[in-house]
Amino acid sequence: MAEATDVATRSRSSNRRRLELLGLAAAGALLLSRPDLATLAAGLGLFLWGMSLLEEAIKRLSGGTLDRWLYAATRHPGRAIGVGALATALVQSSSLITLLAMSFVSAGLVALPGAIALLFGANLGTTTGAWLIATFGLRFDLAHYAMPLLALGLLGRYRLSGPLAGIAGLLLGIGLLFLGIDFMKLGFEAWQDGLRLDGLAGDRLWHWPLFVAIGIVATVVMQSSHATLLLTLTALASGQLPYLPALAIAIGANIGTTVTAVLGALSAGVAARRLAGAHVIFNLVTAAVALALLVPLAWMVDALGEVVGLAETAWPLKLALFHTLFNLLGIGLMLPWIPQLAGLLERHFPEPARLPPSLARYLDTSALNHADTAVAAMEQECRRLDRRAYHLLCSAILLPSAEVIGHPPERQAVAARIDPDAWPGIDARYQERIKPLLTEILEFQARLDVPLTDAQQARLDELQERSLRMVEAVRLGEVLQRSLLRHAAPASPLREAHDDLRLAIATGLNRLAEEKEATSIATPVEEVRRHWQHELAKRLREHRLDPWLASSLMNDLHQASRLIATLTETSCATLCADNRTHIT
Numbered sequence: 001m002a003e004a005t006d007v008a009t010r011s012r013s014s015n016r017r018r019l020e021l022l023g024l025a026a027a028g029a030l031l032l033s034r035p036d037l038a039t040l041a042a043g044l045g046l047f048l049w050g051m052s053l054l055e056e057a058i059k060r061l062s063g064g065t066l067d068r069w070l071y072a073a074t075r076h077p078g079r080a081i082g083v084g085a086l087a088t089a090l091v092q093s094s095s096l097i098t099l100l101a102m103s104f105v106s107a108g109l110v111a112l113p114g115a116i117a118l119l120f121g122a123n124l125g126t127t128t129g130a131w132l133i134a135t136f137g138l139r140f141d142l143a144h145y146a147m148p149l150l151a152l153g154l155l156g157r158y159r160l161s162g163p164l165a166g167i168a169g170l171l172l173g174i175g176l177l178f179l180g181i182d183f184m185k186l187g188f189e190a191w192q193d194g195l196r197l198d199g200l201a202g203d204r205l206w207h208w209p210l211f212v213a214i215g216i217v218a219t220v221v222m223q224s225s226h227a228t229l230l231l232t233l234t235a236l237a238s239g240q241l242p243y244l245p246a247l248a249i250a251i252g253a254n255i256g257t258t259v260t261a262v263l264g265a266l267s268a269g270v271a272a273r274r275l276a277g278a279h280v281i282f283n284l285v286t287a288a289v290a291l292a293l294l295v296p297l298a299w300m301v302d303a304l305g306e307v308v309g310l311a312e313t314a315w316p317l318k319l320a321l322f323h324t325l326f327n328l329l330g331i332g333l334m335l336p337w338i339p340q341l342a343g344l345l346e347r348h349f350p351e352p353a354r355l356p357p358s359l360a361r362y363l364d365t366s367a368l369n370h371a372d373t374a375v376a377a378m379e380q381e382c383r384r385l386d387r388r389a390y391h392l393l394c395s396a397i398l399l400p401s402a403e404v405i406g407h408p409p410e411r412q413a414v415a416a417r418i419d420p421d422a423w424p425g426i427d428a429r430y431q432e433r434i435k436p437l438l439t440e441i442l443e444f445q446a447r448l449d450v451p452l453t454d455a456q457q458a459r460l461d462e463l464q465e466r467s468l469r470m471v472e473a474v475r476l477g478e479v480l481q482r483s484l485l486r487h488a489a490p491a492s493p494l495r496e497a498h499d500d501l502r503l504a505i506a507t508g509l510n511r512l513a514e515e516k517e518a519t520s521i522a523t524p525v526e527e528v529r530r531h532w533q534h535e536l537a538k539r540l541r542e543h544r545l546d547p548w549l550a551s552s553l554m555n556d557l558h559q560a561s562r563l564i565a566t567l568t569e570t571s572c573a574t575l576c577a578d579n580r581t582h583i584t
Contacts, residue, residue: 043183050176053169077117077338081331084121089128097122098257098279100370105271112271112342116278120331123254123282127324129226130250133233134316149175180230208294211245212287215252220259228253229323233316243315247294250323251287258283272364274345281341286330297325360384360440368444371452375459381441382463388433389470390513393563396477397502398423398484405513409506414499418488426478434474441467469566476563483556493545494553497532501560504528508564525564529557 032038088097101115101122149171156168218228232249235241241249258280290297301322302312310317334341360381367377394401403413445460452460484502487494504524511521536553539545 039183043180046176046180046183050173050180053173053176077113077335080114080117081121081124081335084118085125086121088122088125097125100373102272102275104373105275112274112278112345113338115275116282116338116342117335119275119279120282120334123257123286124324124327124331126225126257127320127327130229130233130320130323133230134320146175146178149178208244208248208291211248212252212255212291215249215254216256217252218249219253219256225253225257228256233319236315236319243318244294244298246315246319247298247322248291250319251290251294251326254327255283255287270349274342274349277345277349278341282330282334285334286326289329289333290326297322297329301325360437360444363440363444368448369450371450371456374444374448374450375456378441378445378460378463381437381444382467385434385437385441385467386470388437389474390509392426392429392434392474393477393509394506395423395429396426396474396481397505398481398488399502399506404506404509408510409503411499411503414503414506417490418485420485420488423481423485426474426481430474430478434471438467438471469569473563473566476559476566480556480559480563483552483559487552493549494556497535497553498556500528500532501525501556505560505564508567512567522564522568525560529561532557
């Protein structure tokens with residue numbers, strides 16, 4: 001059965017490859033026969049390539065600054081909209097801001113309403129692309145400026161390193177954008193006798209939804225609303241496309257951008273799906289209102305154009321103005337409903353009733369897209385591992401965690417009767433609760449492939465080291481637990497010493513959980529060790545203790561010192577890292 005399934009899978013894969021090759025061959029034949037289409041397609045490809053290089057260079061150069069800027073803005077909806085719009089205008093990629101917002105929510109850094117407001121701002125910011133193309137891209141010979149930028153960018157990208165390589169990548173991306181726009185202008189100028197859409201001028205009811213659908217499909221295929229708007233603007237400027245259908249295509253491009261958020265949410269957690277749902281709802285509502293008010297909005301654009309001095313035939317600039325107006329209209333309509341929208345999405349996409357104990361909560365794939373969110377996700381997941389380790393260490397010293405964490409442990413709890421059957425071995429719980437989570441943490445860090453600052457890399461190394469040390473402490477606690485259980489009877493000669501040792505370790509764990517200074521964690525255990533080393537020598541001289549039991553107690557004291565030393569080093573590393581983070 002398995003063999004038949006493998007054969008069927010290989011057959012489907014082979015058929016898909018044949019179809020892809022046939023499609024490429026057909027496209028190649030079409031482009032060879034139509035040089036105007038080839039020029040248009042080359043321009044589009046260069047534009048999309050330049051957009052990806054520009055996004056990559058900005059992420060590299062920002063060094064986490066963009067992430068922190070956006071994170072700080074999400075605390076107030078109005079500020080989030082403004083900063084989201086400004087950030088999108090600077091990086092010219094609403095997809096980048098969308099994925100970054102999803103990373104924030106998935107990592108638990110921001111609340112859903114703040115991230116929704118950030119998305120609203122990103123939608124507004126993406127309209128600046130239409131303004132730039134309409135104002136500069138269609139009026140100047142951009143190829144004249146593209147060549148020096150391409151030359152500098154290509155040389156610098158492969159010869160320089162560090163921030164200079166990032167600047168070179170930025171120049172290369174801008175050069176490709178300029179060259180792509182110029183090629184598309186040439187393609188539309190050469191395509192004068194090709195397909196014309198004047199017959200669909202919007203005088204029938206079905207014309208406008210058709211052009212909205214064209215905008216959606218184009219944006220989904222190219223994964224860039226900027227590319228769709230560039231095609232629309234150049235077609236509009238060359239007379240290939242009437243004005244009102246161009247406005248409808250711009251509406252469709254807005255809807256098409258939601259596909260990026262939906263695709264990003266498929267592999268992410270519940271929080272990212274909620275944000276993707278907000279993005280879809282906002283864009284659909286905005287598009288529906290804009291389509292219903294298409295003619296009145298077009299009249300408003302004409303009126304505003306007269307006020308600011310736009311020529312009557314400045315169609316590209318009017319399209320850019322329309323794009324901005326209907327996004328502002330959508331924000332005005334949806335802004336008061338952000339809390340209700342967040343509540344609706346939280347009810348529609350509820351958190352799982354109970355996560356499996358081994359499942360990571362914050363290590364979503366979307367958090368890997370940006371350095372700051374990846375580090376934040378690691379920090380939160382490592383705290384979860386710490387808490388689980390504390391509970392296992394409480395079991396290792398035969399005390400309920402409620403008697404250790406939250407308030408100072410008491411002698412009465414330590415002196416209580418111990419039932420060995422009530423304390424299962426540490427190893428089984430380690431294999432169930434600690435090791436799978438540690439595996440996910442290490443795998444997540446290995447998959448992280450974005451530029452990191454020195455501080456971020458150091459923080460990740462410290463988190464990994466801390467997690468490994470917590471696991472080492474649990475393993476030491478496992479050995480100690482076996483000895484404590486062997487001598488748990490009230491009449492055991494070692495019970496008194498073991499109770500002192502258990503209370504000392506519990507006190508250290510309590511201080512560690514309360515995040516007090518690391519130097520005070522080891523003090524109780526060291527005092528107990530010194531006391532019982534002296535007491536052992538005295539009892540051996542007086543023949544009150546068997547040497548075999550004395551050696552067992554010495555091993556237990558040493559094991560406890562190693563355990564607490566491991567926790568002390570972990571705590572010191574954490575405090576140092578926190579101090580550095582606070583300073584920077």
